[in-house]
Amino acid sequence: MSLQKHDFPSWIQPDNPGPWGIFLQQIDRVAPYLGSLSRWIETLKRPKRALIVDIPIELDNGTIAHFEGYRVQHNLSLGPGKGGVRFHQDVCLSEVMALAGWMSIKNAAINLPYGGAKGGIRIDVSKYSRKELEKVTRRYTSEIGLIIGPQKDIPAPDVNTNPQVMAWMMDTYSQNIGTTATGVVTGKPIALGGSLGRVEATGRGVFVVACEAARDKGLSIPGARVAVQGFGNVGGTAARLFAEAGALVVAVADHTGIIFNANGLNIPALTDYVAEHKGVKGFPEAEAIEADKFWGAEVDILIPAALEQQITLENVDLIKAKIIVEGANGPTTPQADDVLSQKGVYLVPDVIANAGGVTVSYFEWVQDFSSFFWTEDEINQRLERIMRQAYRSISEVAQQHGVSLRTAAYIVACSRILQARDLRGLYP
Ligand SMILES: NC(=O)c1ccc[n+]([C@@H]2O[C@H](COP(=O)([O-])OP(=O)(O)OC[C@H]3O[C@@H](n4cnc5c(N)ncnc54)[C@H](O)[C@@H]3O)[C@@H](O)[C@H]2O)c1
Numbered sequence: 001m002s003l004q005k006h007d008f009p010s011w012i013q014p015d016n017p018g019p020w021g022i023f024l025q026q027i028d029r030v031a032p033y034l035g036s037l038s039r040w041i042e043t044l045k046r047p048k049r050a051l052i053v054d055i056p057i058e059l060d061n062g063t064i065a066h067f068e069g070y071r072v073q074h075n076l077s078l079g080p081g082k083g084g085v086r087f088h089q090d091v092c093l094s095e096v097m098a099l100a101g102w103m104s105i106k107n108a109a110i111n112l113p114y115g116g117a118k119g120g121i122r123i124d125v126s127k128y129s130r131k132e133l134e135k136v137t138r139r140y141t142s143e144i145g146l147i148i149g150p151q152k153d154i155p156a157p158d159v160n161t162n163p164q165v166m167a168w169m170m171d172t173y174s175q176n177i178g179t180t181a182t183g184v185v186t187g188k189p190i191a192l193g194g195s196l197g198r199v200e201a202t203g204r205g206v207f208v209v210a211c212e213a214a215r216d217k218g219l220s221i222p223g224a225r226v227a228v229q230g231f232g233n234v235g236g237t238a239a240r241l242f243a244e245a246g247a248l249v250v251a252v253a254d255h256t257g258i259i260f261n262a263n264g265l266n267i268p269a270l271t272d273y274v275a276e277h278k279g280v281k282g283f284p285e286a287e288a289i290e291a292d293k294f295w296g297a298e299v300d301i302l303i304p305a306a307l308e309q310q311i312t313l314e315n316v317d318l319i320k321a322k323i324i325v326e327g328a329n330g331p332t333t334p335q336a337d338d339v340l341s342q343k344g345v346y347l348v349p350d351v352i353a354n355a356g357g358v359t360v361s362y363f364e365w366v367q368d369f370s371s372f373f374w375t376e377d378e379i380n381q382r383l384e385r386i387m388r389q390a391y392r393s394i395s396e397v398a399q400q401h402g403v404s405l406r407t408a409a410y411i412v413a414c415s416r417i418l419q420a421r422d423l424r425g426l427y428p
Pocket of ligand 1: 307328358
């Protein structure tokens with residue numbers, strides 16, 4: 001279905017809609033499966049609220065700089081908004097709108113009591129000092145303070161934001177309302193109400209759903225051959241858990257290079273090496289390979305856990321993996337996705353596979369409300385249970401309709417959101 005001019009709000013260019021255009025196409029694709037709820041579909045095609053703010057700060061050299069900041073609440077039918085804050089020079093309204101929409105889908109697919117939101121500042125962090133970044137963060141938080149709050153919308157880290165940025169956001173919001181409100185953001189440092197297990201949560205979730213997918217496909221994890229793109233928070237944790245479970249992680253790619261060992265890489269040694277050398281390049285006991293050999297490696301499981309748009313029409317034909325588990329957000333282009341489906345590759349989409357992070361963010365928020373903190377074992381067990389249940393319910397829907405797991409995840413998520421919309425009704 002092609003999108004018409006009137007499908008876009010006046011502040012998005014119909015001839016260049018950016019990521020929001022992709023989100024709209026995904027929603028259109030799921031509409032035929034929504035039955036009577038499809039009468040509410042337009043709800044998903046417009047964000048509930050989009051706030052654009054000006055962020056002026058005094059730089060270290062005494063001049064004044066202005067930055068553009070956003071907070072978009074895509075849908076709040078199921079609960080307060082939840083989604084990260086991205087600091088990047090290319091952040092724009094269309095991107096933040098799409099990311100907020102994808103958070104609505106992810107939160108609903110995993111059945112968390114949240115709507116979807118996202119924020120961002122258009123800034124190149126490499127050009128500013130820590131003090132300048134603190135000022136930008138605090139002014140941004142104060143400006144979006146109108147619409148965020150522990151019961152309203154709870155930001156979290158995303159690209160180029162981290163626990164320190166969350167600590168500044170929490171402090172700024174708390175200063176403005178006159179009381180410490182730890183629950184206004186998640187992904188905080190442990191000492192400020194952060195949760196144990198948060199750092200590893202996304203990689204752990206990737207591993208858990210990969211085990212479920214392997215079971216469905218009759219593949220045993222001990223001895224399975226795995227390739228991982230990205231050896232950071234998500235890819236590094238997932239690789240470690242696979243290796244601990246007896247899988248052979250034979251290929252790892254990062255921004256410095258690609259390494260291969262047919263007998264399985266020594267992941268603890270690689271982790272130490274990357275901590276010291278800031279990348280996998282030059283790791284001993286491994287052969288350096290080219291990108292084509294990485295994508296075409298004889299593996300059972302492939303984990304893209306680096307960037308978006310990595311599996312494309314250029315490399316999709318090379319792929320021999322039986323299962324792909326998307327650790328990154330949006331690593332597969334829609335065209336490559338169709339080819340993978342035709343090839344019979346079993347793909348667990350990002351909206352389920354990397355939802356471990358937001359799930360433990362939810363635990364952090366719950367713990368902050370009760371000021372009672374759980375052990376890491378409790379957190380990991382609850383995380384694993386939620387991830388397994390989400391995977392199971394989505395794979396049942398996929399079988400029922402004969403569709404991919406990605407379409408099934410959108411069916412489950414959109415049905416939950418629109419059912420809430422239907423039950424709540426329109427006001428007035
Ligand atoms: N961290 C989380 O909780 C979380 C949650 C959900 C989704 N994600 C997604 O997972 C992905 C990775 O996030 P992360 O937190 O692990 O980031 P990270 O910064 O810790 O690691 C990123 C990794 O990708 C590698 N990389 C960068 N450019 C590359 C390139 N051109 N080719 C190959 N590798 C490259 C880097 O070397 C690094 O190893 C992102 O898409 C992110 O949005 C992360």
